[in-house]
Amino acid sequence: MYPKRYYQSPTYKSWAAMLTRIRNPNREDWPLYGGRGIKVCKRWLKFENFLKDMGVRPEGKTLDRRNSNGHYTPKNCRWATASEQMKGRRTGWNTGEKNHWAKFTNVQVQKIRKNWNHTYAYIDKIAKQYVVSFGCICKIVYNETYSLVKQN
Numbered sequence: 001m002y003p004k005r006y007y008q009s010p011t012y013k014s015w016a017a018m019l020t021r022i023r024n025p026n027r028e029d030w031p032l033y034g035g036r037g038i039k040v041c042k043r044w045l046k047f048e049n050f051l052k053d054m055g056v057r058p059e060g061k062t063l064d065r066r067n068s069n070g071h072y073t074p075k076n077c078r079w080a081t082a083s084e085q086m087k088g089r090r091t092g093w094n095t096g097e098k099n100h101w102a103k104f105t106n107v108q109v110q111k112i113r114k115n116w117n118h119t120y121a122y123i124d125k126i127a128k129q130y131v132v133s134f135g136c137i138c139k140i141v142y143n144e145t146y147s148l149v150k151q152n
């Protein structure tokens with residue numbers, strides 16, 4: 001057993017966030033993790049094993065998957081800086097805006113806008129489909145975000 005301070009540490013918080021990303025479909029970023037089938041190896045379901053394999057999280061670094069399409073496993077994960085993580089980012093997932101948190105492709109944004117029938121029921125339906133907030137879809141249809149995406 002580890003001292004209580006480990007459970008309040010950045011390492012523990014990274015481990016807990018990893019599990020939440022793949023388990024909680026109510027998170028806005030769930031489609032990028034659990035929604036794509038990304039899993040955590042069975043060994044890492046216990047924090048103690050994660051800590052043994054990864055070590056303490058170095059300051060200025062966060063958990064990164066070397067292969068962004070791969071699972072959370074000892075061979076695929078590392079502690080990395082934000083700039084190191086950008087080099088391995090999935091291509092095409094953040095198009096539409098120069099925003100590293102963007103969740104939609106240009107094609108998805110164009111389809112959402114094209115099919116919008118000016119009802120809140122449509123916005124609600126699309127938000128549930130993409131597992132994002134109602135407000136997120138409102139911003140897309142009202143052109144408040146993804147403004148660089150041109151309608152075909």
